[in-house]
Amino acid sequence: MDKTINLTLKVWRQAGPKAKGEFVTYNMDHVSTDSSFLEMLDVLNEKLVKQRKEPVAFDHDCREGICGMCSLYINGHPHGLDGETTTCQLHIRRFKNGETITVEPWRSAAFPVIKDLMVDRGAYDKIIQAGGFVSVNTGGVPDGNAIPISKVYADEAMDAASCIGCGACAAACKNGSAMLFVAAKVSQLALLPQGKVEAAHRAKVMVAKMDELGFGNCTNTGACEAECPKAISISHIARLNREFLVAKFKD
């Protein structure tokens, strides 16, 4: 038999973008400690459907920590209290029997609530659309050794590229700033020869789009790095600042 525990959930319920939301309390008895947080919410929703009530809306997709769809602010932390994990990788064994868990959507002016725990993170897509890509035709796949890239740069670009765009950085930031996300997306390309060509333009247009969408100003608290499920370093923010300032001074 699995070990089971009882939990009290305080879940944010909001019928629609304009509706007034509130916390609703649900008692969850005999939750398997081996189940993931999202599986526990699935069980809750099945219960609600059986009672002919509206299930809780929440975002999820791959459930293996790579797609960036899951969100949830759990007991004061985006993606829960564990470091370097997404909500789908959070397990019930991390909670104590009888614990009350408060589940909230991301709160940021640029991420409006669609319903319940689901927010519109389209703002991040718009930032990517503004310049988070390489627009030159790179042709077929070249030989691995044809473009020399130092291991240090390759590693750092790879670290930046591990950003899944989940929005935890902006959700955790007291300023609602998206700098860590934008910095990761600028860094991953600026460090590599294919991306360097458009690096200055990219930094300018992505920052302009970020500001336009109503994200806040970074004050270097480091809360984003601490909550990032991929542990992206705020050093990338220093690189973004550098890229942007150099580009602007050249104009």
Next chain:
Amino acid sequence: MWLMDSSIGRKLIMSITGVFLVLFLLFHGIMNFVVLFSQDAYNAICEFLGANWYALVGTKVLAAGFVVHIVYAIYLTFQNQKARGTVKYAVTKKQKGVEWASQNMLVLGIIVLGFMLLHLYQFWAKMQLIEISHKLGGHIEEELLANAANGAYWIKYYFSRHFYAVLYIVWLVALWAHLTHGVWSALQSLGLNNDTWMPRVKIISNIIATLIILMFISIPVYFLIGGGTNWIV
């Protein structure tokens, strides 16, 4: 203008004015420290920084630095509050590795500003301002005019009242917290940071903040432990 329209431009202004104010504090701290060893030398500096044209230009640039830094701090905080949205989190927890000072820069800044106004009233208004009004032909009492460049006199006057000495220490502790985050944050905003330099930059920041505050705080502490009573000023 991108310095005002873009978030990084605004942060550039915050960091440049911040670095400028830190340099001023370094100078002010070194100048103050002199008083512990020679009140005459300190008064000579006060004389040098009276209502002379270069000191007046310096004062104006400095005041502009303060105003820009403060106005931008309020403007940025207002924008950041707006970016957080109208509904606040019901539960918030402190993240690991996030300094308290970094989350409370505005509060610390307001404390620093409040005490600074007191400080301007107690010292600047009795010294450079007196000289300026005298030069402009205003009527000044003999005694005030006589002590306008006698900085050591004013230090003794206020700090021998221990209430003020303690008040200044509280002020300086708030300033210390503000600087520990401010210095490295300015370097980060200027883009002068990376993974290798992150720990170094933070240590440099702590050393600069501590050095500045130690130089300032040594004077009220000196008076609290009974020093300064034999100063002839």
